Amino acid sequence: MLCKNCRCGVNVCVRLTHIALCIAVPATLLWKNSGLKRAVVNGEDPLYGISYFFVLIVSLVMYYTACLMDPGYVALTHEKKRNGIQAVSNQQEDTSSSEDEVEDELLNADCEKPLDKGRKDRFCDFCEIQQPMRSKHCEDCKRCVRKYDHHCPWLETCVGERNHKFFLIFLFTMSVVIIWTFCITLKALESKVEWNEWFKVNLLLFLDILVLIFGGFSVLGLCGFHSYLMLNGLTTWESVSREKITYLKYLDDDYNPFDEGYIRNVYYFMCFLKVRRWETIYSQKAKIKTSNGVV
Template sequence: MDPGFVPQAGVSEEQEAMIPPLPKTVQVRRCGYCMVKQPMRARHCRVCQHCVRRFDHHCPWIENCVGEKNHPLFVAYLAVQLVVLLWALHIAWSGLYFEGSWKWLKHNIFLLLSFVLMAIFTVVAVLLLASHLYLVSCNTTTWEFMSRHRISYLRHCETENPFDQGLVRNLWRFFCTCHLVAWEKMYFQEDSDPV
């Protein structure tokens, strides 16, 4: 699925008119690989060879970038994976039968090993889902969270996160809206217009 690739043709004049002028401390980047003008929160993925809007990360498990268009589906994918793993853990646990002697280990070794492996994957899925839900609730991305000191629009920003609009609005915007956002407007709204 398209994660929100920035079109190679760049931004149209109409879309560019919607974007407010940027102050000198924030420079609009031109991608050194695609040579397109990147909107705010976009980043070039070297694996996909495209710039992605609201880039979160490149996921090797789905062999795609996670960006503005497919991030809600990625979170749903993590939730489904967690439910399937919990169900598999339940099935594996119910198949184990314990006896007083060590004979039960001989009969259940493969089931026990699969249970341990699924338990490890379940812990990983829980941690991934929890971290993404936390980032979504703050309206930030994995890339922004990990590389804040290298991103010009965050490095020079006075607030911790200029895109955070509160828990409810962040979750609503993430899960219930399906249009692309002009992040530049949200970034500069706080400076000019207190909400």
């Protein structure tokens, strides 16, 4: 386990590495005879250069916004602790668990108490709080996070209800930058007859292409995946661990109680600033589903 100072050092190193990569590749294009150099340095097309660096700066701003803002940590209050401890105490008096169930509860750091059909209250043993629906304890951040998506090693923080939109905007703008830069770099390659001479002249550009290819696959893939999650009202955690999540594992595999339709999903994901009461939405969907005779 890393100490707090070591973790801060890792955070700084990861984020400085991101800045270094975002600056190094365009700097190479400004030094070599590329379309970006002709547009910016030679002044052939200033608007082209301004547009490129505007998108790059927006991606950096979104990256650091997602990194530094509160992802949606659940407040640790004495009242919540007291209520959570009482809930566990009541459950222990009413129910008993098998050894496998106890092991599953410990691994997921929650205790289960039936509410509606298919819904469970979750109590975090680490934070000693009753978790809001869609929250999960992050072992790296040592906190429970609202609408937990995942802990991102490239951000060195969690992606949750408050910063998920900024993470997606970062992925989208960075995808644009990568594709744009890749096209500029390809056009900047110089033709040579001899392979050794070509490699010598284009070495830096060749390294740029490798960075863009490896980084591009990850960024473009994540951008597509998180766009899908936004449209369908899901999180990464809910998508990959549905069978382990207390409020989803008893529902039909193809039923998502948080899906409000593409337009509303996008609106609440991108434009809604407050945290939502997912318990209310879950209960409403459960009543509708029950009234239709599906459950």
